[in-house]
Amino acid sequence: MLTLHYNPLTISAATAIVLEELEVPYTPILVDFSDVSQQSPAYLALNPKGRVPTLQTPQGVLTETGAILEYLAAQHGPHLIPEDPFQAARMRETMHYLASTVHVNYAHAMRGPRWADLESSWADMTAKAPHTMAASLAYLEGHLDFAPFAIGNSLTLADPWLFVLTGFATRLHIDIAQFPNLSAHQVMMHDRYAVRAARNKGMLA
Amino acid sequence: MLTLHYNPLTISAATAIVLEELEVPYTPILVDFSDVSQQSPAYLALNPKGRVPTLQTPQGVLTETGAILEYLAAQHGPHLIPEDPFQAARMRETMHYLASTVHVNYAHAMRGPRWADLESSWADMTAKAPHTMAASLAYLEGHLDFAPFAIGNSLTLADPWLFVLTGFATRLHIDIAQFPNLSAHQVMMHDRYAVRAARNKGMLA
Known part of the structure; x- marks a missing residue:
């Protein structure tokens, strides 16, 4: 199962769209920027960059939209x-x-x-x-x-x-x-x- | 044949190293920043961004190190x-x-x-x-x-x-x-x- 840490105002929306294109199930977790959750110790332990998107995969954590989209295409949708x-x-x-x-x-x-x-x-x-x-x-x-x-x-x-x-x-x-x-x-x-x-x-x- | 427009002080060096790794022949063309050649009309016609690297391939022009390196790997070196x-x-x-x-x-x-x-x-x-x-x-x-x-x-x-x-x-x-x-x-x-x-x-x- 994939977990996407996202904020709807950010570029994480691109990852969400690709997940929907591929009809891949995922668990969304909102990162609330209004209380600076992206800099919380728990989030930084996951992604030291303190940014979104972060994708948790069975093999580990991925950051950077360019890497996440390529991973999703390689696993689920080479036609993209x-x-x-x-x-x-x-x-x-x-x-x-x-x-x-x-x-x-x-x-x-x-x-x-x-x-x-x-x-x-x-x-x-x-x-x-x-x-x-x-x-x-x-x-x-x-x-x-x-x-x-x-x-x-x-x-x-x-x-x-x-x-x-x-x-x-x-x-x-x-x-x-x-x-x-x-x-x-x-x-x-x-x-x-x-x-x-x-x-x-x-x-x- | 590939032509690489480069400047040795820039990130175009990464493309040159990958070309050497793959032993792919290429023609290097220096883009002289001291006279702002990267903004000359001739260069901008090739790459409107006015940056290096620019790679001329038989299929057309490519810019962006990330795209050029992936292209070279796909064509000549998937082991990279x-x-x-x-x-x-x-x-x-x-x-x-x-x-x-x-x-x-x-x-x-x-x-x-x-x-x-x-x-x-x-x-x-x-x-x-x-x-x-x-x-x-x-x-x-x-x-x-x-x-x-x-x-x-x-x-x-x-x-x-x-x-x-x-x-x-x-x-x-x-x-x-x-x-x-x-x-x-x-x-x-x-x-x-x-x-x-x-x-x-x-x-x-």
Whole structure:
């Protein structure tokens, strides 16, 4: 049995969607950020990074969305990874860009203390985040296939991640309508069965 | 034939090491940061992100170290990915942490303008970077196998990446000796055949 430590406002929603896509049973455990549960001794013993998602598997604990999604695909759904090695690499290129550039740009809006100590720096980062986030979205808008999925004509691991992270952009008051491809992807994913199932379970805000 | 656009001071060195491990022929093209070649129109046409590495393959262009290394393993060296899905996921957990946390912490030492506009913010980030980088290394020190490789007893895609990024820490005046496992990994990798071959070709500073 799998246990997913999640918070519906975070990127853990991407893992929940993939679990629903694969119809893999899992036990959800909410990590309540309002009382900083992600920094509790019990949670840090599980995941010293103090972040979500954390997936408990029969073999041990996994962190990092990119690793968790690959594990779920390897165990339960190889069809979520393109068979062609180049297309699989394009999927992973998208996943790494989402993790290390797009999400990082987004995080500067409210997680300045991770990288700087002065309030003036945090305000500076917060002000710039909508611009870096919009630049990231513009890159994705022009680079992905949207045929209609991020990579080709079937859902891959990149799609739930792209869907959740693009959704975050609205929190920075970015108008997604300026990106027609991303907008269409949002609409398509919003009412997909797995997304609604995850939302109905409270895994996705 | 593969063409690798690289700069020896950057994480593109990890790709070069993997190419040498797999004895895959490639054409190296230096991207000279001293004249900001990574922002030239010709380079941006290839990789709009203006970063290295960029790998030109017969099927098209790939960016993002995590995608490039997976592509090389899929095409030329599946032995660089653990067969067991959980261990493979631990390798990818390490790769995603290196990309989205460790490298990002490091980048704040000199790439502040990516995320903030004020000189005072850049100085603040530069001052904090050695601390966040050291915290990342402490996590890796306690979490990886070092048996003697990052994941288990044979080289995986995580090792060249870990080696290059840990090496960057010395630029922030972090004493790696305080991390005995990472130090031993550095020593082991430093004189590995593929690493020396990459260094001899100028792919690695």
